[in-house]
Amino acid sequence: MAEVRPTNTGPGRVLLSVYGLFAVAATSRAAVQLATKFHEAPVAYLLSAAAAVIYVIATVALARSTPTSRRVAFVACSVELAGVLVVGTLSLFDPDLFPDQTVWSGYGSGYGFVPLVLPILGLLWLRRTRP
Amino acid sequence: MVDGLVVALIIAALILAVWCGITALQNKPTDDPHLYGLAAVEVLLLVQVAIVIVRLAQGDRPAEFATFLAYLILVPFALPIGFLLSLIERTRWGSVILGIAALTLAVLVLRLQDLWGTVGG
Numbered sequence: 670m671a672e673v674r675p676t677n678t679g680p681g682r683v684l685l686s687v688y689g690l691f692a693v694a695a696t697s698r699a700a701v702q703l704a705t706k707f708h709e710a711p712v713a714y715l716l717s718a719a720a721a722v723i724y725v726i727a728t729v730a731l732a733r734s735t736p737t738s739r740r741v742a743f744v745a746c747s748v749e750l751a752g753v754l755v756v757g758t759l760s761l762f763d764p765d766l767f768p769d770q771t772v773w774s775g776y777g778s779g780y781g782f783v784p785l786v787l788p789i790l791g792l793l794w795l796r797r798t799r800p
Numbered sequence: 801m802v803d804g805l806v807v808a809l810i811i812a813a814l815i816l817a818v819w820c821g822i823t824a825l826q827n828k829p830t831d832d833p834h835l836y837g838l839a840a841v842e843v844l845l846l847v848q849v850a851i852v853i854v855r856l857a858q859g860d861r862p863a864e865f866a867t868f869l870a871y872l873i874l875v876p877f878a879l880p881i882g883f884l885l886s887l888i889e890r891t892r893w894g895s896v897i898l899g900i901a902a903l904t905l906a907v908l909v910l911r912l913q914d915l916w917g918t919v920g921g
Contacts, residue, residue, distance in 0.1 A: 679889070679893050680893055686882075704868050
């Protein structure tokens with residue numbers, strides 16, 4: 670019998686809370702940007718929206734804690750980590766590409782680098798709770 | 801925003817955050833005193849929000865008005881949601897969650913103050 674290791678209790682609930690917070694923050698920010706000034710920086714704002722979607726998916730997947738949702742959470746966290754690394758690097762070398770801030774600009778420096786740490790913690794947590 | 805109130809609010813939120821951190825280090829969940837502390841911070845916050853709403857009604861418009869409004873609407877929920885989660889998670893991790901909620905509140909108030917700065921006063 671494989672032991673059931675939920676992803677959504679104990680430290681996992683803390684992780685989940687921060688994911689939820691970023692899901693709300695990124696979604697609100699993307700909504701405001703897309704609604705009020707989409708034409709100013711379409712790439713940055715579409716990216717904000719994509720980041721928001723990934724945070725929402727990761728939050729829901731970690732909360733559900735089923736075998737399938739674990740795989741979804743793994744993919745979401747991986748995409749998120751890749752996103753913050755790629756966008757962070759691009760925003761340093763080619764700032765013109767992102768004229769306005771996104772959650773992932775400068776490796777998430779506008780958000781206390783939480784966007785960089787979060788996917789790493791997510792992946793570590795998934796590994797630790799591996800059935 | 802009222803400068804003195806903003807400072808008091810941020811300090812109160814940070815004290816709550818540190819307090820929750822200590823509780824977590826003691827390996828304890830949140831308890832009634834945390835709720836009283838949280839309520840005090842929330843009252844300060846609601847007074848500030850009410851003042852801002854009156855100023856907005858009088859025609860003051862901060863920079864990035866839409867963003868400001870979004871923050872203003874979301875900020876009162878930080879502590880109640882944090883506390884609710886700490887009630888579900890009756891371990892030290894519940895205390896960590898409420899601590900993070902208090903930190904989040906401090907950051908949000910700082911952001912609001914930032915945006916409001918353009919109005920002056």
